[in-house]
Amino acid sequence: MMHNHKNESVFVSGDEAVALGVRLSRPHVISAYPITPQTIVVERLSEMVEDGSLVARYIHVESEHSAMSAAMGASSVGARAFTATSSQGLLYMAEGLHYASGGRMPIVMMNANRSLALPWSIFGDHRDSMSMLDSGWIQVYVEDAQEALDMTIQAYRIAEDSSVLTPLMINLDGFILTHTYELVEVPPQEEVDSYLPPFSTPNKMSLEDPKSMGFSTSPADNMEFKYQQHKAMMDSREVIKQADKEYAEIFGRSYNGLIDCYQCDNAEYILVTAGSVTGTARVAVDSMRSKGIKAGVLRIRFMRPFPEQEVRNTLAGAASYGVLDKDISFGYEGTMFTNVNSALSGTAHIPRGINFIGGLGGRDISVQDIEEMFEALRLCPAHDYTEYRKNRIRFVNMGVSIHE
Amino acid sequence: MNNKRITVKNMTDKEYFFGHKACAGCGGSLAVRLALKVFGDRTFAALPAGCMSAVGFIYPQMAFLNNAIISTFPGTGSMLSGMRAGLDALGIKDTHVVGFAGDGGTADIGLQALSGAIDREEKIIYICYDNEAYMNTGVQKSSLTPYGARTTTSPAGENLPGSVMHKKNLFEIVAAHDIAYAATASVGYPQDYLNKLSKAALVEGTSYIHIYATCPTGWGTPTETSVSLAKEAVDSGLWYLAEYENGEFTLNRRPKEFFPVKEHLLKQGRFKHLKDSDIRIIEEARDKKWKRMLEHWK
Incomplete structure (x- = not known):
């Protein structure tokens, strides 16, 4: 079903787009163990090998x-x-994540973002990958099937760069991306070969x-290795940008490096997102703009290395910003929110931020939900500080059941 | 790779595992050393957390002449699979992919990955050096710790005789996969071990050697008795030399009469506390096992 021809357009799911990118x-x-909603990737790859x-x-x-472990053996x-992998599987291999990054093994892995038990849920949120943020892997969150395919190819280019040599995790929202079919352009093998040299x-x-x-x-040497890991990850920021630029030159598609902005240039209210919900947020931005409200979306593509400077530059001029986390670090706040706040710290003008916790366990986030987030962002600069702090972490769609 | 029988007399003088920090009299390091002399330069080894990885890879002093890597503790079998797949995919021919794991790394935390690798019929060689406890972490009980052995987590006292469980029957568990070749060995019978290593090197599929490896530190035994004790363990029937291939078990050594169990055990600090009733439990378990082996094995 997915035979490769020149400049082919295929109608495939996110999982299948990853499999095409891998091929x-x-x-x-390829080391393969099935877990919902990743399974289609390893199924398609087995068919391609067959x-x-x-x-x-x-x-x-x-x-x-x-x-x-097998991927590390191969590397x-x-x-x-x-x-x-996905979810429980990602956590089951957690020791291996640190191991691979410490061993500077540029393995590429797709993670189908899925909630973590308990309670069991096969549906999507970002709690699996966000909990592995400190494992030394480059983490990219893609928005659609095309980006999934393109990033799979770019992933090897970035991970295997001699200044990087760091494993890379491509995150796709479970079901919303992994199982949704879209038209995807499949680049010809010769062009991919010219972009991606042999390992x-x-x-x-x-x-x-x-x-x-x-x-x-021993303690006399360990820190030097950890410093080198950190440096490689920091250096990967330029490699990521260069990989995107060259990809655009050959294939005509660019994702703008570490972050991807929509209507941010003169925006007063900016919502920070990751992954598939960004498309919904763009529709909400258009709706807000049609009402004369200067809204924008900053999509974080890479959580590691964190686009600190890009985030700061984009948000510093806003009146307020929101961060939509499909994750929560219990007892504090969403992990993206923490990272965004840290990027802003020390700047002369720090706009007020609100953390929207949404989509946990696959709960839907609608255009209307996001419009309400923008409304909240409009109101929050005028609130007194105590009031603002009290409502800084907000759960989206809590207690609301969805009947369609 | 040649078919010539390797003996202590004709084996290479080349050392592949040296300068390491293993304890004096370490049976595990002897098992690794002899194996690499048989397998040679084109060996890619993986060792999980455990004594041999702890003593052989302390940066910047590496003890292996050949390629070697520490695997995750549970992941020896799967890392070997990945290495084999990688070497084959890259067209790197005539290589040995060898795992050296302790009893805990094999029979406990690494059993799942070992089972997977055998099931896939990978062309790998897996060597379990069995010193009968988690020695690297300071002598804690594993599922290969024998009945009555005192470890730091199976203390002997008024209420317990040390470990109250018998050794997990790992050799037969491995054989039950219908593995291409499996064998038991002892550092007390080096020629038997060398023969089995040579055989494993030629197997087109997975091979597994379970070698009984003395640990003076964990067992409370004099360093100079490591080889004789490992021989005595076989002679007393508490360990056995056997092979599994083509669906059949073969006993390689059938002692006419057993070396006295009590005399053998009481030489070891870990068994010093044993009562005669405990010794009887150990003898009975041995006799039951041998009855079965003699009836059903060649």
């Missing part, structure tokens, strides 16, 4: 922990590796230059 990236090894359109070793692993001998790393075991990897350190 175009020519991985050597029909010969993808030449790769496909390992049926027995757990997500082993999925990451450690210099092979390009791919795996995919080459000094950081591998080889017969020519045998190495010990995954070693231990």
